[in-house]
Structures are given as C-alpha cells and as structure tokens.
Amino acid sequence: MYFNKVQYRKYAQLFLQSIKAQKVDFCEIRFQENLIEDISFKNLNIENIYNIDRRGVSIRVLYNGNWGFSASSDISQKTIEDIFNEAFGMVEHLSEGTVKITSEEVYQDEDIQEVLINPFEVPISEKIEYISSIQNDILKEKNIDFADASLIQVYEKKLYLNSSGSDIYQERCRLFPSFMMYRVNPELTTLKFYTRPVSEGYEYFKNFPFKEEILRANENIYQKSKAKEVISGKYNLLIDPSNLWLTIHESIGHSTEMDRVLLYEANYAGSSFASVDGIGELVYGSEKVNIVGDRTQKNGLASVKYDDEGVKTSKFDIIKNGLLEDLQTNREIAAFSGRENSNGCSFANSYSSFPLQRMPNVSLLPNQTKDLGFKDMLNIMGDGIYIKGDGSWSIDMQRYNFQFTGDLFYEVKAGKIVGMVKDLSYQSNTQDFWKSCVEVGGQSTYSLEGAFNCGKGQPSQVAPVSHGAPVSLFKDIKVLNTKNEN
C-alpha cells in the first residue's frame, strides 16, 4: 500500500460535498503518512533498525463552537463517514462552545520539498556500511572508549482538504544523524558531534565532514576530561549557536506561543509570562535582540508552504530591538484574540493528532550593522566563558526561570581561549538573560540548529523545529557548579 493521494482526494471531495459535511460549521480532512527509519549503533554493533509507516486519516469538525476530532489508520470512503460520525457525535449534544476560527484564503496547491537524495531510496546496507565506517574511525581514536550513533530519517506526506475549498498536498524530508562519544577515565566524559537535525535529504549526512569532526572530538573529549571544575559565580558568557538555539527555543520560542499566553497549555506544558497586551510594550531583551518566526526558511525543520489548517506560512517579527512585536497563532487562537488572520503556526505530528499551535522556526538575527566574527566577539568579551554545544535544559511553566548546561566550556581571558572548564550550568530568568545580551555576532557566525522532538499538548505531540543564531555575548550570568550543586 502506498499514499494514494488521487484516491484519497476523491474520498475527501465526495464526503465534503455530502449533506453530512454540510451539517457542521467547518470540516477539515487530513491524510498523513510519516515514514520513519532509525538505524542505531552501539559501538560497532547495530542496536536496532526500525522502519515505521504511520499512515491514516483524521477529520476535525467545528460545530456550535466546539471542536470534534476523530482519526483512523484505516483509509476508505466508509472510514471517513465513520470518523466524521464520531467527531460530530462528540459535539452535537454539547451546549454552545466558544471556539471560532479566522476566515482564511483558499488554496489548491502542491508543494514537494526538493532533496538531492531521498534517504528512503538509499539501500539500508549502504547506510549501515557508512555508519559502521564512521563508528570504526571514532573508536580507533585513543581518547574515546564508547560511541553511540543514530540516523533518524523522516519522510512526511500530507493531503489536506477543508470545507472552504482548500486542497493542498505537501511532502517534507527530515534527517537527524547523531553521534555521542564517551571517555570513562578518570570519570565519565561525554561529547557530541556537531551534526544537527535538518530538513534536507541524505546528502547532508554524506557530505558532513566526519574526518575533521572525529579529530576534533578526540582532542576535545580528552581536554574536557582533564578540565578543571568551574567556580560558581557570575560570568560573561559567549554562547555559540550550537548552544543558544535551545535557550531561544525554551525562553522565547515557547513563551511567544499565543496558545500558551491564552492558557491553553496551563494544565500541562505551561503558560507564559508574556501577554497579548504586551505586544509593542513588553521588553524582552536588549536592543540587540531581534527574533523572527519563519516557516519559509530554507532547510528549517518547521518550514512548510502551508500549515495544517491550510494557511500559507510567512516570516514575521516576534521581537524587534528587544520589544515584543508579535505572537505565534493558529486559526482558533488568532480568532480568540480578535485577529483577522492566523500567522500559519498550526502543526499535527501524525494523522491521529489534533492540530495545535506549534512553533515556527524561531531565530535570533545576526548583527545587521557590523559583521562581527568569532574573534571579534571574543575580544569584546575579554574575560568569560565560551559555551559550545547543547546539554541539559529545564525551564519553569511560565518561562521565567531556566537552567542550561552545554557540551564544551572554554575559559577566555583578555579575548583569548586559555583552556577548558567543566561541570557548568547557567541559570537565569528569560527577560534578565536577554536584557544582558550586549552584542550579537555577524552573519559569518550564524548557524541553523534545532530539534526533532519539541513536546507539547495533551495527548502529547512532538514537533520538529529549527532555530538560528549568531555567536552572542551575555554579561554577568549566574553560573553553577553541577558537581557540588551550587
């Protein structure tokens, strides 16, 4: 069986023209297939090879101000009728609800992401051989005792039709190669490769400079294992995009989701310190801080031409010169807050998932006036710590108080790297942290990072999202020593 979009479209069109579909105020049908393959290694041994084919159909109806949703893994004309009956059956007897949605433009379109090599067309044996050769090279290095590897590949197809007349077909490809190395003497030290999750084809993996990365890792893991413990206190931090992306994600990405602001996630993922009234007023950070939401960004994990409510995506300012400029919305959230249109931030991770307001690619813009390179940024900092790579992360339910670790921490004196420290986490509050951002690097220091697994919603869903940033400098941030818990 395969994703038969021609047949599925016929099912949906026939149903949307039926009398039943006319009973509700709005109806949308989404056929979705997620092909997922994960090849994982422990040292030189294959741990597992999974191939998952998750395909099905869902219907969401809006009736008398209430959402009803039902889904099935069986796709047929009859199934569509059945799941409509279930979705409608849940809401037809409810008293009048308050859900409204914005009126949006209708599209008939098809958008298929261009990739050079579809990972699902590469023989598994070839992928195994390639990962195996990388693992072999890693484990030859004298400073590395163990190594884990994983290559997750996703190919997503979505056909979306709604009762307003939209008919949209889209395909997206995502890839996440990850490698973790361990040195266990004198005690456990870990290190990650700087492979990142991307919305690209297999070519990203093939073209990644593993030879250089392995040499770097071998040297860095040794230095890290010998590094001195950080002394708790306040430090200037120069933060690499490979670390800062996660801080952007947690402190800005989530806090500017309007569904959180409006308490939709209060029972689970949490709300936000931001408010609708704060738009144009709330100081998020220093004037250096300019943040955009962008689902049109090339290779962005959240990039797509139309969101899961048929709204065309765009690029929009979230924070401009430190001030809150806009929040992320879907059709329901936008209508609830009195807006005319959604800014295209709806996403459902599988056919069986109720679409939620999810994050676009949320990124910190590089310096627009000075093309400051990495060395310039070190010089501007003078003394402090340069943090590279992500680690542990945690933030409270209103996105105030957070704590992050990292992968590598370099001690910097008078603008020069003088050695490494370890066992470091930084702790701050979102607004305090971003107000302490005294400089951002130029385009040459910018990089797009991200995650496959941003969690939200009940039942919980994961979403892929990218975050770009330049190397950025923060003054007087509280640093903890994680060994002595202070």
Added chain:
Amino acid sequence: MKINKLKQIINDNIDSKEYYVVMHETSEYNIRFSNNRVISNRILKASSIEIITIIDKKTGIATTDDLSEQSIINCIKKSHNIALQSEVNSEYMPLIENEQYDDSDNTKIDFKKDVSDIETFLYSVFNKDPELRIFGFITGEISNISVFNSSKLFKRTTLPRFSYSMNIKNEKLTRSVWRGAVSSVNNIQILKDLYEELLKDYSYTSIRKKVDAGRYNVVLSPSALGDLLLYMLFFLSAVDADDKKSPFTGLLGTKVFPDNINLYTDPNTEYIKSLPFLVANFSDVNPIFDIGASLSKKSIIEKGILKGLISTRYYDNKMNYKNNIFPVSNLILEGSDIEYNDFIKNIDNAIYINNLWYIRGVDPITGLLTGVTRDGVYKIEHGKIVYSMNNFRFNQSPLKVLANIEAMSMSYLSCPREFGDSIVSNVICPYTLVKDFNLSSVSKAI
C-alpha cells in the same frame, strides 16, 4: 483485525524461520479543557503491528498502522529486507518458546456515556465560582496488546487506563493548584473527588509568602516522588553501570540506601493493572530478543541494598547476573502503614511539594537532576499546612532523595505529572519527608 487472521497472514507470507509480531489495538477518547471551556474532543481507534524478522541472527523491524492484508504483507517484506541487509546482532538470543498467556477481555469504552458524564460534570463546575478558572485533561484508553513468535509463544492482554488531571487557578492567576489520578476503571466519582480535593488545596493558597532558595526539609507528594523515581530508571541500566556511565556503577549488591528503602516492580499489584509481559524498549536497554518475556515481582532495592539493575537475557547470561530485571511496567516504593493525614500531623516543619516539572538530567555520574516545583508548594508547621509560597528550581539527585528520606506514609497509586502518562509508567509510592533538599533558586512562575 482478528489475531487468528493476522497469524494466518504472517504464516502464509513470512519466509524467515524466526520472527516476532507485536500488535497494539487502541480505543481512546480525550477531553481537553481550558479556562472553563472544553477546547477539544478527540476519539481515536487505531491499530499497529510491529514485525521483527530474524535471519541468521540479523534483525529487521518494520511497523505499520495499516492492517489491510496487503499492507501487512508489505510490512513483512520490509522487515525481511532490513534483516537481509543488516549485520549479525551480537546480542542475539534464541526466542522464548512455548509460553502462553491470555488475560484479554472484551472491555470496551462506552464513548458516548463517558464523554457525556464527564462533560456534564465539567459544565456543572465551570463558572460555578466566578473566581475559579478550571483547566484539565481527561483520557480513557483501552489497549489490547498481543505478542506471538515463531517458537509458539502467544501472549495477549487488555490494559484499560483512565487518567484525570485538573488545574484550578484564580482569575488574577496568582493562585494555582493541580491534581491527577489514574485508574483501571472509569468512574465519574474519581473526577468529582479530584475536584473536591482541589478546592481544599486551593484554600491553602489564600496566603502566599515569599521564601528564599536554600536547602530544606521537604515533603514530596507521590506525584513529585513518582517523577523522580521514573527518571531514576534511566540510571538503572546494567550495561551503563558496568561501562561506568551511571551513578549506580559498582554498587550492585551493596548497601546504597537506608534499611527502609524497598523499591520493586510487580505487574500483579492490586493498585492498577500493569503489563504482564515485555513489549517495550527502555532507554539504553534493548530487549528485542526478550519480547514476550514474563514480567514478575522483582526487587530493585531491598532494605537499602541495590539488588537488581535493568538488563536483558543476553547481558545477564554474558555477565552471569542472577537478580537483574527486565524493563519494568511499574515501580513500587514500599511505604509505612501511616495514612496521609496522620503522616502530615507528625511533620513539625517542612515545605510540601505537590508537583515537580521539567525534570532533566544534569550530571550522569552523580545522578543530579534539575527541574521546578509546580502548583502547590506549602509550608507545614506543627502538623498543618499553614500557607503557600513561591515556586523553586531544584538541583537534586534522586539517589540523594532516597538516601535522605526520614519518614514515609503508606504508599498510594500516584500520578506523576511529567512522566506518568503512559501504561508503562505506573508508580506506587508514599508521601516522604526528605531532609536537605536543594531548592537552588526562586521561580516567579505560578
């Protein structure tokens, strides 16, 4: 799809001599509400099969949600193709043979009645008190899980799970309380009781004081402790312990905690029905050749001694381990015989923590975790809750928590807020008085 039909399709089409098949059939409903209104109503009836083909000790795993005959045949081919192209799995073990188990039943969810009862109740309390805003999530789920293999193993079970969570805030959003409950049977009374208990919790928040960060004696609710215990499972891999990658390295068979710490798993516990056989992967432990293995009562910590780590048949054979356990389907920390109310009456001075949230590992050697308190931090003085306070970030290892337990109530079926939402994460544990808990900074969040 009837199981016999599935078996027939597999038998007719699979070429390999060794294979496993796991089938999940799920019916569920979810009701999500926010700010005194229902925001989504969802029904899902879905099935999936996972086919594990083993050819000359090489494995291939393919999963599909489409249970048409043609799709199953394609899934067989995919798993076969993966196995052919794979390499010998060094952890290969002969399949479990000839075991039979079936406690499946025809339990069905009465969607219409359940949803109607729940929503009638919710609408009766929404806006009842103009000061209160009610949020929450209710889900009912029946899962039928079947496992069979080429060596005449066949196991099947039905797992019903109903979970209820509710959060009440005031209109100004300066007060917030949360409770959750899980059960194997749906009963609207559970939701009604939850609401009444929440109103009592809400009354504790009428006075809110600012308290500084520091190390305190704390009372952890079963929800808060349950989340810490679930996270601790990640540290309990036998392989990681031997590879010096765990805080339990070198501690198997030694006394790590006080005498009163007894942590075990028991799929036959009376508290809630739990998986009686193995189907799931867990963290670094990869039990692919153990699928279908019977789960039984097993000790992890007994009288403070680390008795067993999480492992596989392969690894235990290789290392000659005798007491290790498979990935667990529940965790039970033995409590005392003191009921909650009496337990609190005996607390002289402590901070009560209702929930922990956003818990993440910080240091894999010490097991240090960080996270925040949420929806209910109260001061207990002379046996009574006297006021509520700000939230905190904590930095604390669950190993230190177990080591620092000074008193326990009886054990209760908990609803861990962060990690307790799946059928393999049931935790039964007591309210605990823990000394020297590190609340490292204040969080302004409410």
